[in-house]
Amino acid sequence: MPKTKQSGKQRESTAGIGFGDSSSSPKKSSGFDALVEKLRGTKISRPKLREEVFNTLYDGATENPEVGKWYFFEYDPKFKDQLKEWDEYPLIRVMELKGQRILGANLHYLNTRARLGAINKKEVPTSTLHYYLPKNADNIFFEVPEDDIQVLSQFPVEKFHRNR
Numbered sequence: 517m518p519k520t521k522q523s524g525k526q527r528e529s530t531a532g533i534g535f536g537d538s539s540s541s542p543k544k545s546s547g548f549d550a551l552v553e554k555l556r557g558t559k560i561s562r563p564k565l566r567e568e569v570f571n572t573l574y575d576g577a578t579e580n581p582e583v584g585k586w587y588f589f590e591y592d593p594k595f596k597d598q599l600k601e602w603d604e605y606p607l608i609r610v611m612e613l614k615g616q617r618i619l620g621a622n623l624h625y626l627n628t629r630a631r632l633g634a635i636n637k638k639e640v641p642t643s644t645l646h647y648y649l650p651k652n653a654d655n656i657f658f659e660v661p662e663d664d665i666q667v668l669s670q671f672p673v674e675k676f677h678r679n680r
Contacts, residue, residue, distance in 0.1 A: 546663050546664045546666075546667045547572060547573075547661060547663065547664050548569075548572060548664050548667040548668060549667075551568055551569075551572055552667070555568070562672060562673065562675070565671060565672070565673060566605060566673050566675075569588065569668065569671065569673055570588075570658060573588060573658035573659065573660060574658070576658055576659035576660070576661070577656055577657070577658050577659075578656075578657055578658075578659055579650075579655045579656065579657070581610050581613075581618060581650075581657045581659075582610060583610050583611065583612060583613060584609070584610065585609070585610055585659055585660075586607070586608070586609050586610075586659065586660035586661075586662070586665045587606075587607075587608055587610065587620075587657040587658060587659055587660060588605065588606070588607050588657075588658045588660055588668065588673070589605070589606060589653045589656060589657045589658055590604060590605055590653065590654070591603070591604060591605070591606055591648060591652060591653050592604070592652050592653075593649075593652060594649055594652055596677065596679075597679065598679075599679060600678065600679060601676050601677065601678045601679070602676070602677050603622055603624045603625070603674050603675065603676055603677075604674075604675040604676075604677060605624075605673050605674055605675050606620065606622045606624060606646075606648065606674075607622060607623045607624055607660070607668065607669065607673070607674070608620030608621055608622045608623070608646075608648070609621045609623075609640065611640075611645065614647075616649060616650065616651075617647045617648065617649060618647065618648045618649075618650060619645060619646075619647055620645070620646060620647075620648055621634075621640035621644040621645055622644050622645075622646055623635075623644065623669050624674035624676075625641075625643055625644045626641065626644060628669070628670050631669040631670070632666060632669065632670075635665055635666055635669060
């Protein structure tokens with residue numbers, strides 16, 4: 517398991533070097549390059565953007581997520597009424613597989629700049645760690661290639677639900 521930080525609230529230490537450094541730039545052509553070009557200068561709703569992302573990742577759909585890989589999926593928690601907040605469309609790095617549960621670091625619990633820092637440093641704040649039940653994700657996980665994770669992390673595809 518990679519090193520973790522105590523809180524996702526520290527902007528400077530968690531964000532790392534951010535957008536301007538070459539280490540935060542994709543190393544090769546991203547699978548999302550065509551999607552970004554297609555959407556440039558147009559307005560798109562979040563649901564439509566999510567649909568485009570799922571279509572782009574479709575060939576990487578799997579029922580068997582692996583530790584260390586990135587996944588994007590739709591999720592409906594078993595105990596959603598008891599959670600303070602939850603993300604319906606997590607973007608996670610699988611940290612551990614424990615029986616019927618997946619421990620994942622969901623980048624959506626960080627601001628967009630901090631997401632790049634976490635990816636570059638390969639460290640995740642403990643505030644991003646959550647357990648997921650594969651059966652509540654319809655057992656379908658869309659793998660995000662390493663070359664695409666930086667681009668996808670900046671898309672506003674999260675959808676948080678909050679219980680008051």
